Amino acid sequence: MIVERPRDLLVKKILAHGFLLIFLALILFPFLMVLSISFRQGNFAVGSLIPDNPTLEHWVLAFGFDYTRANGEVVSPPYPVLLWMWNSIKVSVIAGLGVLAIATISAYSFSRIRIRGKNAMLDALFLIQMFPTTLALVAIFAIFDALGGVTPILGLNSHVALILIYLSGVTLHIWTIKGYFDSIDRALDNAAAIDGATPWQTFRYVFLPLAVPIMAVVFVLAFIGFINDYPIASVLIRSESQMTLAVGARLYLNEFRYLWGNFAAAAILSGLPITIVFLIAQRYLVRGLGEGAVKG
Amino acid sequence: MTTGAGRSRSRAWPRLLAVAIVALILLWGAFALYAAGQPLLGAIILGLTTAFVVIFGSDRFYGSRFIFPGIAAVLVFIAFPVIYTIYIGFTNYSSSNLLTYHRAVEVLTARGTVDQTTEQPFAVARDGDEYRIWLPESGLLSEPVPLTDERTAALFPVDAPGTLLDRRQTVALREGLARLTLETPEGQLIRNASLRSFALVVPDYVQTGPDQLTRSDGTVLTADHSTGFFRTQDGVAVPPGWRVNVGLANFERIFTSQGIRGPTVEIFVWTFVFAGLSVLLCFSVGLLLAVILQWQHLRFRSAYRVLLILPYAVPSFISILVFRGLFNQNFGEINLILDALFGLRPNWFTDPTLARTMVVIVNTWLGYPYMMLLAMGFLQSVPEDHKKAAVLEGASSIRVFFTITLPQIIPPFLPLLIAAFAFNFNNLVLIFLLTRGLPDIPGTVIPAGKTDILASFTYRLAFDNAGQQFGLAGAITLLIFVVVAAISYANFVAMRRAAARRAGRTL
Numbered sequence: 001m002i003v004e005r006p007r008d009l010l011v012k013k014i015l016a017h018g019f020l021l022i023f024l025a026l027i028l029f030p031f032l033m034v035l036s037i038s039f040r041q042g043n044f045a046v047g048s049l050i051p052d053n054p055t056l057e058h059w060v061l062a063f064g065f066d067y068t069r070a071n072g073e074v075v076s077p078p079y080p081v082l083l084w085m086w087n088s089i090k091v092s093v094i095a096g097l098g099v100l101a102i103a104t105i106s107a108y109s110f111s112r113i114r115i116r117g118k119n120a121m122l123d124a125l126f127l128i129q130m131f132p133t134t135l136a137l138v139a140i141f142a143i144f145d146a147l148g149g150v151t152p153i154l155g156l157n158s159h160v161a162l163i164l165i166y167l168s169g170v171t172l173h174i175w176t177i178k179g180y181f182d183s184i185d186r187a188l189d190n191a192a193a194i195d196g197a198t199p200w201q202t203f204r205y206v207f208l209p210l211a212v213p214i215m216a217v218v219f220v221l222a223f224i225g226f227i228n229d230y231p232i233a234s235v236l237i238r239s240e241s242q243m244t245l246a247v248g249a250r251l252y253l254n255e256f257r258y259l260w261g262n263f264a265a266a267a268i269l270s271g272l273p274i275t276i277v278f279l280i281a282q283r284y285l286v287r288g289l290g291e292g293a294v295k296g
Numbered sequence: 297m298t299t300g301a302g303r304s305r306s307r308a309w310p311r312l313l314a315v316a317i318v319a320l321i322l323l324w325g326a327f328a329l330y331a332a333g334q335p336l337l338g339a340i341i342l343g344l345t346t347a348f349v350v351i352f353g354s355d356r357f358y359g360s361r362f363i364f365p366g367i368a369a370v371l372v373f374i375a376f377p378v379i380y381t382i383y384i385g386f387t388n389y390s391s392s393n394l395l396t397y398h399r400a401v402e403v404l405t406a407r408g409t410v411d412q413t414t415e416q417p418f419a420v421a422r423d424g425d426e427y428r429i430w431l432p433e434s435g436l437l438s439e440p441v442p443l444t445d446e447r448t449a450a451l452f453p454v455d456a457p458g459t460l461l462d463r464r465q466t467v468a469l470r471e472g473l474a475r476l477t478l479e480t481p482e483g484q485l486i487r488n489a490s491l492r493s494f495a496l497v498v499p500d501y502v503q504t505g506p507d508q509l510t511r512s513d514g515t516v517l518t519a520d521h522s523t524g525f526f527r528t529q530d531g532v533a534v535p536p537g538w539r540v541n542v543g544l545a546n547f548e549r550i551f552t553s554q555g556i557r558g559p560t561v562e563i564f565v566w567t568f569v570f571a572g573l574s575v576l577l578c579f580s581v582g583l584l585l586a587v588i589l590q591w592q593h594l595r596f597r598s599a600y601r602v603l604l605i606l607p608y609a610v611p612s613f614i615s616i617l618v619f620r621g622l623f624n625q626n627f628g629e630i631n632l633i634l635d636a637l638f639g640l641r642p643n644w645f646t647d648p649t650l651a652r653t654m655v656v657i658v659n660t661w662l663g664y665p666y667m668m669l670l671a672m673g674f675l676q677s678v679p680e681d682h683k684k685a686a687v688l689e690g691a692s693s694i695r696v697f698f699t700i701t702l703p704q705i706i707p708p709f710l711p712l713l714i715a716a717f718a719f720n721f722n723n724l725v726l727i728f729l730l731t732r733g734l735p736d737i738p739g740t741v742i743p744a745g746k747t748d749i750l751a752s753f754t755y756r757l758a759f760d761n762a763g764q765q766f767g768l769a770g771a772i773t774l775l776i777f778v779v780v781a782a783i784s785y786a787n788f789v790a791m792r793r794a795a796a797r798r799a800g801r802t803l
Binding site: 009012013016017019020023024027028030031033034037101102103105106108109110113114115121123125126127128130131132133134135136137138139140141142143146147149150151164165167168170171174199200203224227228230231234235245246249250252253260263264267270271274275278279 | 325328329332334337358359360362363365366367369370373374375376377378379380381384389585588591593594600602603604605606607608609610611612613614615617618619620621622624627629661715718719722724725728729751754755758759766769770773776777780781783784785787788791
């Protein structure tokens with residue numbers, strides 16, 4: 001430990017806390033504003049931080065109920081927020097499970113099974129993984145427009161199409177799980193092989209139970225990634241009833257119909273659960289990103 | 297591996313059956329796509345089916361079975377769409393050239409005009425819930441039709457039906473009648489021409505040869521396969537056009553047309569500035585906070601940490617929209633506060649410099665927690681005794697940071713910084729939800745804005761209401777592709793070096 005003079009230390013502490021508090025005030029300002037706006041009357045941001053006449057109107061509307069104002073006027077919810085949330089959760093859970101299944105099996109094979117050209121394939125996966133899906137939006141639109149001509153299940157406005165294209169997010173997760181499998185002792189596979197297990201049985205009965213924690217992390221990461229996706233969903237989904245939250249939320253701040261107060265309540269309602277899931281998962285997230293990316 | 301082959305042989309039949317069923321479903325899909333005029337997609341499904349049958353049908357490829365799903369997903373959902381998008385860059389695919397040649401011909405030849413000179417009266421007879429049309433002059437009666445949707449019905453020469461609906465009842469059916477097409481035994485088409493009559497439909501265009509249509513007024517149109525339109529002799533194009541390969545025409549437009557080249561170059565430069573500035577600011581802010589949070593004498597460190605990563609935890613599409621509202625010029629909270637304090641009301645969304653500043657501020661807010669979390673991890677791996685030694689030599693803490701700490705954390709950080717650059721280079725969501733690329737660059741022929749980055753520029757070209765210029769968007773995608781490929785390769789090399797360095801240190 002480096003010895004410091006107590007006076008200097010105190011000054012430094014005050015400076016550090018002061019800096020952090022001012023910084024936090026700036027950073028958290030948007031959250032406080034949104035909270036305040038969601039209880040404010042009307043859809044324009046005029047008023048103090050603590051609303052003068054707090055109202056639950058925006059919250060009642062966000063939950064999908066009609067709201068009766070004091071003067072008897074009945075207001076209907078502008079957009080089906082809960083339906084959008086359900087769409088988002090449904091699509092993200094199914095796509096997340098799909099990604100998990102593919103990533104776990106692929107990671108196992110990259111880690112343990114001898115295949116010719118494996119290293120080249122791994123390098124290729126790493127390079128391809130850098131290409132964002134925004135590069136492929138035009139083709140994604142053209143492909144699913146064409147597939148829709150064969151069967152509407154795979155056409156535009158279909159959740160099945162969205163889930164299929166989300167499966168492309170598998171590459172990064174293959175790397176994360178492979179890093180984990182690489183750290184498992186080879187003696188385990190050998191023991192299983194001596195007992196006569198096929199590679200599939202080794203995977204199913206030895207590796208899969210061991211991988212449950214990392215699989216949980218990968219699932220949460222994939223889930224959050226899909227919930228947050230805007231570009232693909234906005235290209236594929238056009239009808240209001242099929243929209244995911246990320247696509248629908250934008251409608252609130254249309255230049256011609258600016259629903260600032262309603263947006264604030266809907267944003268907190270839909271953002272809060274995702275934020276909490278993320279805060280729980282974030283420790284693993286950084287570990288996964290750091291290790292998965294650096295383990296070559 | 298041999299044990300695996302032995303076991304699976306004993307259970308081969310159920311597996312082969314399952315493989316056959318899946319293969320049949322995929323083959324049906326491939327055929328349906330081919331029939332729907334998508335031979336390329338059909339061929340890809342066919343290739344996928346072949347690979348599937350070979351790998352899962354034969355025991356020789358047991359190991360590849362595990363790898364197949366991942367590789368197939370990457371090839372089908374990433375590699376193919378990216379390549380296809382770039383291919384579209386060499387075509388004229390757009391809202392004016394949306395169809396295939398085959399469909400364009402179909403659309404044109406299906407157009408018809410009612411020939412008023414062939415009018416003949418009609419009457420309607422009820423047949424259960426449906427109706428029959430009676431044409432007394434030609435003595436023809438149609439098959440029963442519900443008169444609820446678009447439909448073609450055949451006519452047969454028979455005797456007049458017993459009871460016919462009266463005038464008023466017939467008029468009540470006029471909407472359904474308008475959607476009906478009748479076909480005579482000779483194959484001529486007859487449509488409803490007025491409240492009292494049906495008449496022959498004369499097709500506007502008749503195919504009179506390969507790549508040739510003749511209009512009803514006698515004009516001959518020839519298919520121009522270089523531009524994807526039928527043209528009259530005078531060169532007038534007749535829509536709708538079809539998709540054709542136009543070679544480098546889109547690239548020529550980007551590099552030579554003044555209204556496109558100017559904004560493209562400006563957006564290209566801004567994309568680099570934006571991504572570079574974002575990474576630099578996020579990294580600096582994140583590192584500074586990480587260093588402060590790393591200080592042992594500081595209390596409440598974990599509370600600070602959770603609060604500081606909040607911007608990263610909230611779904612970005614929500615926080616970006618929140619900023620869109622807060623920065624609003626007239627009723628945004630930021631301007632209300634600036635107005636009260638300094639009497640300022642900046643035009644965040646209409647002034648180019650301010651709009652760009654706002655984009656970078658918001659992106660720093662969104663991105664610094666990630667850098668902070670990473671930096672906290674890397675800072676822990678810097679050996680404490682190096683720092684102590686430097687302090688004993690009399691170096692200030694700032695000097696220690698820049699000469700000891702920073703050089704040690706930069707190499708492992710580099711791949712992640714490059715990845716962050718690549719991410720921001722394509723940060724479509726931020727631009728699209730915050731400014732939509734606005735304010736517009738003046739004097740352009742395409743939608744292009746001062747805050748547009750290449751990715752959002754492409755998105756607007758392809759999917760904004762004006763034009764749907766998929767071809768041009770594909771061409772610009774190739775530009776982005778080249779840049780991303782370079783970044784991707786740089787990251788690959790940086791990662792290899794970082795891995796080698798770690799391996800060297802542990803040895």
